[in-house]
Amino acid sequence: MTGVPQFVAEVDHNEYLPAGGQVVDAILTVTASGPDLRDPWTVPTAAQVIMIDTSGSMAMPATKLAEAKRATAVAIDTLRDGVAFAVVSGTAVARMVYPPQPGMVPANPHTRAAAKTAVAGLRADGGTAIGRWLDLANWLFASCPTEVRHAILLTDGRNEHEKPEDLRRMLAVCEGRFVCDSRGIGTGWVASELRTIASALLGTADGLEHPAQLPAAFQAMTAAAMGKRVADVALRIWSPAGSTVRMVKQVFPHVADLTARRSAVSARIGDYPAGAWGAETREYHVSVTLEPDAVGEEVLAARVSLVSAGQVLTERLILARWTDDTALSTRISPQVAHYTGQAELAAAIQEGLRARGAGDVDTATARLGRAVQLAAESGHDETAILLGRVVDVIDAPTGTVRLKRQVAALDAELTDVRSVKTVRVKKEQG
Known part of the structure; x- marks a missing residue:
């Protein structure tokens, strides 16, 4: 695969679990860059x-x-x-x-x-x-x-x-x-x-x-x-015996749940489709449930790689260790928190608009209010503007809104279809 983009992966997560803790959440950031797109040898x-x-x-x-x-x-x-x-x-x-x-x-x-x-x-x-x-x-x-x-x-x-x-x-x-x-x-x-x-x-x-x-x-x-240079890429996840991959989601540039699309490579290894790649960045939320171990022990929670045509393009490890230090075990990863909120934002918009269409004013107001709050917190300015077409925002930080009496059909559908688009973590959050 000479001449294909170079893939670089980074993992962000809190590897420290409290005694008895079982769930590890990590954000995998994958960036593909180069090669010269004018080079005919790189063109599939x-x-x-x-x-x-x-x-x-x-x-x-x-x-x-x-x-x-x-x-x-x-x-x-x-x-x-x-x-x-x-x-x-x-x-x-x-x-x-x-x-x-x-x-x-x-x-x-x-x-x-x-x-x-x-x-x-x-x-x-x-x-x-x-x-x-x-x-x-x-x-x-x-x-x-x-x-x-x-x-x-x-x-x-x-x-x-x-x-x-x-x-x-x-x-x-x-x-x-x-x-x-x-x-x-x-x-x-x-x-x-x-x-x-x-x-x-x-x-x-x-x-x-x-x-x-x-x-x-x-x-x-x-x-x-x-601009795509690598076709049929898969996100490959190995997890240890006794563990379960709870969730795999693409979370940037848009939310896409891949959990149910696992293709078994072996009992412990599964592939999740990632499509074709060019020069771009995508981020994935991987959540694994482990069997708890003793305080002080460290284990490999998952090995995550991108593969295409049998070749590993990049690979990273997700570690877990148990501690009785609450300062360590309660630390929140900014990336995990951010994208958990982005997934909730998409769900809140979709649920709120469905409730509005069904005439359930209370549910629609509550869910769309929560969406306004999450959009404000995450800096999702485009989504905030779209939400302003379907609700009157009284106080964004608290999610206080009032449903608009008249909403154009296009405004509702645009807000819905763009609900899955995400923004990356703000630099100051890191």
Whole structure:
């Protein structure tokens, strides 16, 4: 794997447990940097599928489809030469836009021009069945095996022409096959659906307030995919006999619970999917339950590494030792405390918005108030601004809020879909 990014990992945790203590929580920070992205020897094979909602509502207003076409053209131009690509039109069915027959073609001046011509002819008509779009994308990726497989999915509406279980079933089929970034435009999309897609397919989810933002969003997603240099990375965790890995979460740049996605390597070793990597930083919360030992004893609680294609990219140890010194055992790791709060922030927003939608004013007020408080404590300024669209903030430090009487559907969905985005620990906290 000559020429791949250099991976460096750091662990932050309080290794001291009180007598009888069993739980060790640690934050693993992994940073990948370099190499020169212009070096062709560092570039893995890649493929991209762009799925564009062309249901009837994309014509209301017409700027949605017009900007979606322009965004798709920008994404096509952002692809590296030689990258396999295809464009799919999504309604209640999925159909090929380019190439006209099912398959993928390498990006070059001729195919880019032909694809943009085909995209320019798209018309809006029909319903929305996202699982069928993903089904075709999955087939396309399977027809053209590459190392990095990336999809963009744009919708302006609810997945209303198939059952929720149909979408869940298709996501299970696609899981591990490709990464998908999902985006919503307009006022009819549903945050929970986009977050579900992003969670299952290790991508990102977001909503855009104005159609004119689409080209920049498509360019950024495609450029990020083109910057990936290591595919199919896994977070590998070894834990000693008698221990249990309680939780594995990605906590930066967004919250994604990986606990249930363990793939057993052996009885004591499990892999958790981490997708493809470029030059970037991610952070993970690992929690392990141990059998308590005597005061003064030190044990290896876990060995955590990132692996790809059988090669260890970086590795760190998580230690635990028992003490009767309360000053040591009660010390709080700033990183662990911060990201525990970030996960609670995401849950509070989602629960509060669900309660609001169900008419449960008391629960909505309490949970969204807690979200305002956590956002203020953690310096999550963007989230605080979004929360200000759904509640009137009376006192942020205490989480005292009042639900707004009228809230635009877009404001609620944006607050929901961005609830899983996180910020890193402030330097002064360290």
